[in-house]
Amino acid sequence: MSMYSKNDFKGVKVQDSPSMIIIHNSGSDKDTALSIVHYHRSKWSGVGYHWLIEKGRIIAGRPTLFVGAHSSGENNGSIGFCVVGNYMEKLPDEETLAALVRIISIECFANNIPVEKIIGHREVGNTDCPGDKLFEFIPEIRKRVKSKLKERNNDTKERIRKPRTKTKKGKESK
Numbered sequence: 001m002s003m004y005s006k007n008d009f010k011g012v013k014v015q016d017s018p019s020m021i022i023i024h025n026s027g028s029d030k031d032t033a034l035s036i037v038h039y040h041r042s043k044w045s046g047v048g049y050h051w052l053i054e055k056g057r058i059i060a061g062r063p064t065l066f067v068g069a070h071s072s073g074e075n076n077g078s079i080g081f082c083v084v085g086n087y088m089e090k091l092p093d094e095e096t097l098a099a100l101v102r103i104i105s106i107e108c109f110a111n112n113i114p115v116e117k118i119i120g121h122r123e124v125g126n127t128d129c130p131g132d133k134l135f136e137f138i139p140e141i142r143k144r145v146k147s148k149l150k151e152r153n154n155d156t157k158e159r160i161r162k163p164r165t166k167t168k169k170g171k172e173s174k
Ligand SMILES: [Zn+2]
Pocket: 023, 024, 025, 070, 121, 127, 129, 130
């Protein structure tokens, strides 16, 4: 089952390099990623969020190359994440939070976005999105992303270092 239709994103502009991560909730526990995609498609040029997170699953929405439709006035140069459900009175489950942190980390890494630029929709719009509990959790999301980025940087350094060590050893044994 594809989430996309061939008419999705027609006429949507390519966006400036993303420099901000904006977190949303969909607002109702009755929502599903698919119902959101269908609803957005019926009103606009395909789903407005770049990523949707539903019950621990990461679902690709609008390609990040394109300007999203999730935060009026801040769409160009940002990446929109929607956690499916309502998080006014409860947090997403741990699996969903872990998935959210994982995909945010990848986008921060790929686009060189600092963790301070991970924000809630209500910080740039007149809305109570992403719900009180999820909004209050954003500092913890920043912390978790920061530690994932650190691991990723160490991995990269490790991979770069290894061949050099080998060459050095080879030389020494001559
Ligand atoms: Zn929102």
